[in-house]
Amino acid sequence: MSKTSNIMRLALLQLKGSKDKVANVQNAVTKIEAAVKEHKPRLITLPECFNAPYGTKYFREYSETIPDGYTSQQLSNLARKHQVYIVGGTIPELGENDAIYNTCTVWSPTGDLVAKHRKMHLFDIDVKGGIRFKESETLSAGNDFTIINVDGHKIGIGICYDIRFEEMARLYRNAGCEMIIYPAAFNMTTGPLHWELLQRSRANDNQLFVVTTSPARDTSAEYVAYGHSMVVNPWAKVQQSASEGEEIVVADIDFSEVEQVRQQIPVFGQRRLDLYATERKAK
Numbered sequence: 001m002s003k004t005s006n007i008m009r010l011a012l013l014q015l016k017g018s019k020d021k022v023a024n025v026q027n028a029v030t031k032i033e034a035a036v037k038e039h040k041p042r043l044i045t046l047p048e049c050f051n052a053p054y055g056t057k058y059f060r061e062y063s064e065t066i067p068d069g070y071t072s073q074q075l076s077n078l079a080r081k082h083q084v085y086i087v088g089g090t091i092p093e094l095g096e097n098d099a100i101y102n103t104c105t106v107w108s109p110t111g112d113l114v115a116k117h118r119k120m121h122l123f124d125i126d127v128k129g130g131i132r133f134k135e136s137e138t139l140s141a142g143n144d145f146t147i148i149n150v151d152g153h154k155i156g157i158g159i160c161y162d163i164r165f166e167e168m169a170r171l172y173r174n175a176g177c178e179m180i181i182y183p184a185a186f187n188m189t190t191g192p193l194h195w196e197l198l199q200r201s202r203a204n205d206n207q208l209f210v211v212t213t214s215p216a217r218d219t220s221a222e223y224v225a226y227g228h229s230m231v232v233n234p235w236a237k238v239q240q241s242a243s244e245g246e247e248i249v250v251a252d253i254d255f256s257e258v259e260q261v262r263q264q265i266p267v268f269g270q271r272r273l274d275l276y277a278t279e280r281k282a283k
């Protein structure tokens with residue numbers, strides 16, 4: 001598909017969650033309606049696990065099938081009604097063989113499901129005096145890379161912990177992506193240390209836009225999200241950033257910046273591919 005425009009307006013919705021799934025989804029619906037009315041974005045992004053509490057004991061209870069589940073249907077209707085792309089954060093997905101995935105759905109302006117990305121790297125960490133989390137206690141990992149095409153621009157999709165794996169971002173770059181979108185929910189241990197650093201690293205290494213959308217911080221929640229949803233440009237500069245609370249971040253992406261940095265700092269063509277490689281394995 002040829003590029004119809006180099007400018008794309010995004011709206012990142014940093015939303016506060018609760019244990020009430022319908023209330024969470026309705027909050028997203030209200031904020032999507034507001035973002036469309038006030039800012040007319042082409043593409044809207046939502047946070048990781050926006051319809052459920054983020055915790056291994058909750059994933060099965062809140063899980064839904066895709067695309068016929070309640071949350072999917074709401075997002076599909078909104079995308080069609082407002083003719084926008086929606087990168088629908090993530091929800092716990094009830095998949096085949098009763099497996100549960102942490103899954104991002106992407107909806108086109110016709111309301112069609114254009115992609116479904118299942119978190120590939122499960123968030124299993126144990127930081128002494130900080131946080132222990134083991135997604136693998138209840139979740140299964142996805143095995144597929146996901147690239148969408150919006151107005152001729154290739155955009156890779158990853159989910160939260162996926163951002164720590166440079167190889168995945170590099171594969172997206174190798175496939176021609178100009179942006180990677182990560183719905184994400186870092187926490188109060190890793191957020192201050194790594195949130196911005198990782199985004200700027202992936203943007204710098206691959207000379208593309210990095211976009212993250214986090215839940216708003218709720219200090220009464222069992223898992224306290226860091227917030228600070230962010231857009232980093234291909235120069236690795238923070239273009240826009242939210243604070244901790246509920247917020248709509250509006251960013252006008254100028255995709256011509258991708259070509260500018262790639263021309264001016266041409267590391268991609270200077271790699272020693274005679275000595276090393278990052279390759280996708282056949283499944």
Ligand SMILES: NC(=O)CC(=O)C(=O)O
Nearest residue numbers: 123160161185186187190
């Ligand atoms: N929640 C995640 O998947 C990742 C995270 O919080 C981190 O990497 O830190």
